[in-house]
Amino acid sequence: MIKKNLTINGVARMVVAPPDAMLANVIREQLGLTGTKIGCGQAQCGACNVILNNKLIKSCITKMSRVPNESTVITVEGVGNPDNLHPLQLAWAVHGGAQCGFCTPGFIVSSKALLDSNANPTREDVREWFQKNKNACRCTGYKQLVDAVMDAAKVLRGEMKADELFFKIPVDGEIWGGNMPRPTAIAKVTGTLDYGADLGAKMPAGTLQLALVQAEVSHANIKGIDTSEAEKMPGVEKIVTCKDIKGKNRITGLITFPTNKGDGWDRPILCDEKVFQYGDAIAIVCADTIENAKAAAAKVKVDMEVLPAYMGAPAAMADDAMEIHPGTPNVYFTQNIKKGADTKPIFDSAAVVVEDDFFVGRQPHMPIEPDVGLAYMDDGKLIIQSKSIALNLHRMMIAPGLGIELDDLVMIQNPTGGTFGYKFSPTMEALVGAACMATGKPVYLCYDYHQQQTYTGKRSPFHVHMRLAADKDGKLLGMETDFNVDHGPYSEFGDLLTTRGFQFMGAGYDIKNIRGIGRTVCTNHSWGSAFRAYGSPQSFYPTEVLMDRIAAKLGMDPLELRYKNVYRDGSTTPTGQTPEVLSLPEILETLRPKYKAAMDKAKANSTATVKRGVGVSVGIYGCGLDGPDTSGAKIELNPDNSVTVYNTWEDHGQGADIGTLTTAHKALRPLGLSPDQIHLNLNDTSLAPDSGPSGGSRQQVVTGRAIKATAEIMIEARKKADGTFMTYDEMKEAGKPLAYEGKWSAPATLLDENSQGSPFSVYMYGVFMAEVAVDTTTGVTTVEKISQVADIGKVCNMLCTDGQIYGGMAQGIGLALTEDFEDIKKHSTLVGAGFPYCKQIPDDMEIIYVQTPRPEGPFGAAGVGELPLTSPHAAIMNAMTNACGVCVTKLPALPEKVLAALKG
Ligand code: FES
Ligand code: FES
Secondary structure, three states: OEEEEEEEOOEEEEEEEOOOOEHHHHHHHHOOOOOOOOOOOOOOOOOOEEEEOOEEEEHHHOEHHHOOOOOEEEOHHHHOEOOEOOHHHHHHHHOOOOOOOOOHHHHHHHHHHHHHHOOOOOHHHHHHHHHHOOOOOOOOOOHHHHHHHHHHHHHHOOOOOHHHHOOOOOOOOOOOOEOOOOOOHHHHHHOOOOOHHHHHHOOOOOOEEEEEEEOOOOOEEEEEEEOHHHHOOOOEEEEEOHHHOOOOOEEOOOOOOOOOOOOOOOEEOOOOOEEOOOOOEEEEEEEOOHHHHHHHHOOOEEEEEEOOOOOOHHHHHOOOOOOOEOOEOOEEEEEEEEEOOOOHHHHHHOOEEEEEEEEEOOOOOOOOOOOEEEEEEEOOEEEEEEOOOOHHHHHHHHHHHHOOOHHHEEEEEOOOOOOOOHHHOOOOHHHHHHHHHHHOOOEEEEOOHHHHHHOOOEOOOEEEEEEEEEOOOOOEEEEEEEEEEEOOOOOOOHHHHHHHHHHHOOOOEOOOEEEEEEEEEOOOOOOEOOOOOOOHHHHHHHHHHHHHHHHHHHOOOHHHHHHHHEOOOOOOOOOOOOOOOOOHHHHHHHHHHHHHHHHHHHHHHOOOOEEEEEEEEEEEEEOOOOOOOEEEEEEEEOOOOOEEEEEOOOOOOOOHHHHHHHHHHHHOHHHOOOHHHEEEEEOEOOOOOOOOOOOOOOHHHHHHHHHHHHHHHHHHHHEOOOOOEOOHHHHHHOOOOOEEEEEEEOOOOOOOOOOOOOOOOOEEEEEEEEEEEEEOOOOOEEEEEEEEEEEOEOOOEHHHHHHHHHHHHHHHHHHHHOOOOOOOOOOOOOOOOOOOOHHHOOOOEEEEEOOOOOOOOHHHEOOOOOHHHOOHHHHHHHHHHHHHOOOOOEOOOOHHHHHHHHHO
């Protein structure tokens, strides 16, 4: 142990810690300053930034032995607090800089260090600083963060008053469509919001720390598990194996289609007979400290017979491949699409036919907060708190496996540092549940970043062969598709994902005749989970690249080809649905002058070695779960006549709080409540009605309608004859209920056997435009500007939707150019997996809204989250082709692939 006298945030503190303890852990666990976060733990994200002796450092890799005695340390708590915000914190809140907010304290500390050394930075200086210091944000696309620093710097220089930054409620009281910061913003910018690891650090003494014993091979039979030596290790309370699980020891994948050849019971909570993928959990060590738990985990011996690993769909589909789940074929779900006439004669006689093979791969989600959860018993019920964005769905998926009645399982979402969809699947929920049930004690589990990368789901790669036929004027005549979905070893939602291919291949265009087949394939790579825009980036990529090829063949402009073919009166979607609004022509008309100017600019600025180009793509996504998706909400009247809204609108970081508040405020307008009279109690299944999962951009629409319906019921109940409304006291006096619940179901249908139907009542529509520069000597592609004209209906909160679109487009740049999880070893860190830092994302991003009211959306709104990641990668690739004539059909387009294509 060593003793240090430190001045932390201006206060002298004496600290005694092991010399090799990291400063981040000492700050968080010993000093209780949990505003400093630990993300990657590998000096790659900056979540742990503090200022040590006037220098910005990463406290996750700074050993206490390297912290000089008498040092000064500034953490986010020392920058400002909720009662006394630093201009950076204020600017961060009002610019929407904190989405999930997990990176925020690290960015604010970093920005303070910058402004301490340079009071008047340019935007480029700020971006250089974030790049140099590896400040990583997965949510925002960085633009709003730079905006915040620039405004904070102005305030600090006295050129702007802090007051000018504060959000003010408009005089008419209307916040819908405005820029009100989210309710959690202040807690996020000051580091006072407790995320899972912060809650874990504050759990009572006696909470058991969990470490996993995990597979280091991708496919094996388990012949024996020996825990005898591990059990004797210091501090071990129990080692939980499959024998300790009381239920079926399986997580059910909730098969959607009866034609699925699997039964959904294929994912073990703890492996018993087989290992199906790298990282599969085999045992859980429960111990007094995490160090003791990890030391004991290393002593568990697993006897395995290693089997051939099928790391992609072609390998798993080979004739000699064994069944990964014995009894279920590796191709376990097949579906066809049949719309209009037989396509063969159409293709045989069409003026133009284009076709190719495409691959959009295993994009990793890369939240800055690694997966984390805890469990405890309360009054006979098992309480699981995690990052789940599908609380009630996860209860159903894990309860039978754990052997617990559904009513005895409560799930709560912790404040969450980003998921982007991976938490649509349960990850550690059943593990902490099993450990808590086996020990009867509270338990806590936090993944390190290697575990986050290797043992959570990833985007499922699609191998697609697509053909498009058009007449000599460019009018589309038909589409043929044949695709395989590599869904990893676990079936959950794999059938549903495959049908996304039919919903979004060719979407946006009036294609009368379609034939196609899609298959879901079991492999031994990482399990397929939801990822923002689920299934659509894989579907739009072939469509949008081939659209450009038709244009090239006919000598037409790519934007005009799209304009000719997009949905108009009489058009139907690939699944035969009539679009609920027809905004694509207007969207393209809005983009056209900007597109022409961008084309001219690209031509003028190309050089002999750096070629510039412009590409466009259409992107569409549905808002909902397929079919009659339902949500519930509850509103309760409080004694001070304020109300509390309850729902399970889970928050990835997208803004469930501001979405709920703004929608409730609008719906409750007749009562004249101000926003601070509307309290939120979200994401506790013991308190709130089931609002379904936060996936498929459904919450603003489906839960938004449920909130509206509930508000209408309450307003009606409180109405008095004179047109005023009963107070709390009057309601009590009259013996009327104080809480009201409402529901809403989408008027939509599941797809039939020909993949025809109307699966969503509301869609989002958009067109992307990318402007890129390709260095033909290195193959490096730079996105210099990216824009989207978006129709997401009437916008609920502009700050929030801007942030969603910037952040989604940034993830699209990563998908196009760098991000991958094919190589388990190389891609298991942020840097290794191609995480986009600030300089990879252009500062020049533009959003133009076309706000067509949606008949079924609450107050005309659609969703937003998925739209910006539907097809930006296709616009980027089309821009690359426009720049230098090559196209990479297997993403990501790494420089070596671009160079190879250029040489080819
Ligand atoms: S850099 Fe320290 S947690 Fe990522
Ligand atoms: S707000 Fe930056 S990672 Fe979520």
